[in-house]
Amino acid sequence: MKLLIKKIYNHPNFVFLRNLLDFNPIKINTSHISPNLSVSDGFLWRTEKNFRTIFKFTDLYKLFFGELSKVKIVFYDKNFKQLKSLNFSDLNLYNNLTIDKNFMHGIEDYGTFYIFHETEKNIDSIIRNSCYTGYQKNNKIFSFVHGNLPTLVNTKNRKIQKNIIGKSLFFYKNYKIQKNFFNYDFSEIFLQNPTNSKIFFFLNNTKYSLNKYCSIILKIKKEKIINLKSKCFIFRPIVFSYKNNYIDVHHG
Amino acid sequence: MNFFFCLDDTNINSKLTIPKFQNEQNLKQSILLFSLHSQNNKWILNKTECDSDCDFFYIKDKDHIHNTIYFLAQENDAHNIIKNNVISNINKLTDTNPAFRANLEIENEMGGFSSYQSDYPFDMIKISNGILSPLSILLTENADINKIYFRNIFFKPTAHNGNYYIINKKQKKILEQGIIETNKTNIIHIKNDFINEENYFFTSNISGIPIYFSQKNNHISFEHTHPPHQYILSEDKYSLVKNLKKNFNEIIN
Numbered sequence: 001m002k003l004l005i006k007k008i009y010n011h012p013n014f015v016f017l018r019n020l021l022d023f024n025p026i027k028i029n030t031s032h033i034s035p036n037l038s039v040s041d042g043f044l045w046r047t048e049k050n051f052r053t054i055f056k057f058t059d060l061y062k063l064f065f066g067e068l069s070k071v072k073i074v075f076y077d078k079n080f081k082q083l084k085s086l087n088f089s090d091l092n093l094y095n096n097l098t099i100d101k102n103f104m105h106g107i108e109d110y111g112t113f114y115i116f117h118e119t120e121k122n123i124d125s126i127i128r129n130s131c132y133t134g135y136q137k138n139n140k141i142f143s144f145v146h147g148n149l150p151t152l153v154n155t156k157n158r159k160i161q162k163n164i165i166g167k168s169l170f171f172y173k174n175y176k177i178q179k180n181f182f183n184y185d186f187s188e189i190f191l192q193n194p195t196n197s198k199i200f201f202f203l204n205n206t207k208y209s210l211n212k213y214c215s216i217i218l219k220i221k222k223e224k225i226i227n228l229k230s231k232c233f234i235f236r237p238i239v240f241s242y243k244n245n246y247i248d249v250h251h252g
Numbered sequence: 253m254n255f256f257f258c259l260d261d262t263n264i265n266s267k268l269t270i271p272k273f274q275n276e277q278n279l280k281q282s283i284l285l286f287s288l289h290s291q292n293n294k295w296i297l298n299k300t301e302c303d304s305d306c307d308f309f310y311i312k313d314k315d316h317i318h319n320t321i322y323f324l325a326q327e328n329d330a331h332n333i334i335k336n337n338v339i340s341n342i343n344k345l346t347d348t349n350p351a352f353r354a355n356l357e358i359e360n361e362m363g364g365f366s367s368y369q370s371d372y373p374f375d376m377i378k379i380s381n382g383i384l385s386p387l388s389i390l391l392t393e394n395a396d397i398n399k400i401y402f403r404n405i406f407f408k409p410t411a412h413n414g415n416y417y418i419i420n421k422k423q424k425k426i427l428e429q430g431i432i433e434t435n436k437t438n439i440i441h442i443k444n445d446f447i448n449e450e451n452y453f454f455t456s457n458i459s460g461i462p463i464y465f466s467q468k469n470n471h472i473s474f475e476h477t478h479p480p481h482q483y484i485l486s487e488d489k490y491s492l493v494k495n496l497k498k499n500f501n502e503i504i505n
Contacts, residue, residue: 027349030485039485056389060483064492094388094449125492126485130478132389141471143366144390144464146478148350150485178271178369179355180308225307236350243365246471248357250368 019166019233027233028150029166030126038117038154039128039164041147042192044215044238045075045099046110050138053099057131059091061119064127069117072154073097075104077111080213112192112215116154135240135249148251149236151194151213165194167231172202175228175235177252182224188240189218189226189252201230226252253374254346255405256322256354258313260437263360264465268311268370270322270354272304279324279345285309286330288339289320290409290435295334299327319436321372321405339407341374358474360467366474372461377407382455383462384497385477387418390464391447397467398442400453404460406434414458416440417504422450424503432458454500 008014012032019025033039038060045053061069071088083104088095101108115129128150134142150164181187193199193210200209203218204227210216220226228235237252259266272279285300300322303310311322323333324345332342346352357367391398402416411433418428427446432438432455440453453462466473480496481489 033485035486058386058389058483063480064484064496092449094386124486125488128483128485130482132475132477134473141392141395141466141468141473143471143473144475145368146475174276176271176273176275178273178275178353179367180269234350241367244363246364248366250366250475252369 020169022168022171025166025168025233027166029164030150032163033126033153035124035126036122037126039126039150040114040116040152040154041128041130041149042151042194043113043133043147044110044190044192045113046135047099047101047104048108048110052136054134054136054142055097055099055131056134057095057097057115057129059093059095059117060127060129061117061123062091062093064125065121065123067119067121067123069119072116072118073113075111075113076213077109078215080112080211083107083111110215110217112213114152118154135247137247140247143247143249145238145249145251149194149234151192163196166233167195167197167199168233172229172231173233175230177226177228177237177239179239180224181220181226181241182222184241184243186219186221186242189220190238190240191216191218191228191235193232194234195232199230199232201228201232201235203228253323253341253343254352254371255374255377256370257372257403257405257437258311258316258320259356259358259401260313260318261401261439265359266313267357267359268322268354269357270309270311270324272307272309274348274352275350276348282326283324283345284327284330285322286325286333287316287320287322288333289317290411293409294337295339295409297331297334299330337409339377346371358472360470360472362470364467364470364472366472368463368475372403372405376459377405379459380457381459382457382497383459384480384500385453385462386449387442387447387451387453388449390473390475390477391442392466392468392473393444393447395444395466395468397465398444398447399465400440400442401463401465402432402438402440402455402460403463404432404434404436404438404458409435411435414455417454418446419452419454419500419503420450421452421499426504427451434458452500454504456501456504
């Protein structure tokens, strides 16, 4: 009987209901993802303000299974409009991709990108690419940060399936960044809506909205605490803090 | 339950900022900060006297004994942390999803700085198996300084030794090996020549968090690598990682 209740409780439809009603929600829901599929974190690229981005990624199928991946990296602008898509095969185990304004055909802006792995072999596992992005301003050292939020999954027919990060139907959630921001010249908060519908959110007392999978960079100055309030279960930013001539990048 | 730590590197200042709030809600104002350090194979518990305000505790290197660890607790609970001279899990104040983290910021003498949101979960302190981490991902080949801060917290107050290895996987060769200790931030300088995709940092019997540091023209990058099982969402994650480490264990044996 207990097993049956547990099964019902964790059934995808019941999980959907639990999440809507904010009743013991599953914040990162991967239960509906089939084996052999590849999940990607949402990564930030930026080329504006003399930034360059480097993506250091691992061929995960090669690492764990000794099988070569075919890898697809899809780039979007901040409004989730697809800008370009790259396909790789016969990769090294560890790979670097530099994203600058030339790579982006002259675009000096920011947005998101996702990486999906494919293999011909039937591998009974689900992999998540949560690799590392480095951000370099004015040709100084790249400051690295790891991926922090699984967002999209590529299905076998190469369509991008979504719905990993849930949101509540009724209730706003706080996401207070556990850092004191006051002593920096200023900071930038990169946010991506990881859900598949529009969200409204507050950064402290200011209201914003983001359409599905869209992204925004917000500048803050002389605030001690940053509280992000939204209906999204995990609304986790990347932080850029600036002091004198130096930059620090980390996930929130 | 999570623990927090400073770096204890004489060439770098570190500042640990521990929040008095979870991501989603505030903690009770009666929460205090406590510390543990080992002395003569015994854990020594102290209430931490440091700068604080209504939101954070602030700890600087100069404020503490090297390799001290910190945790949050109610005053009447804190003494329960040591039972039979080992660390116990005494509260859920920092059991959150995403993880409860402190900001660990480092700064060099020129003002170059970097930080990451850090924690050391209770579940890790009883683990004695090693870690595997590629060198080329977070270090910078042409940096002035590259090093790994390898932090271990062990539930017993002992400082026992283990080995770290820099291994070339393709050649199945140990390029360098050295001693690391439990309950310490071990500092391992990495030669720039070692930074390529064939080389790994590996420990076989001491677990911990490898935090990668690169400095060039006083600008710093400072970030930890994921443990390999984080790349697998399915239930076979630990068996896959065990398999992966098997090759490295064979090289060192």
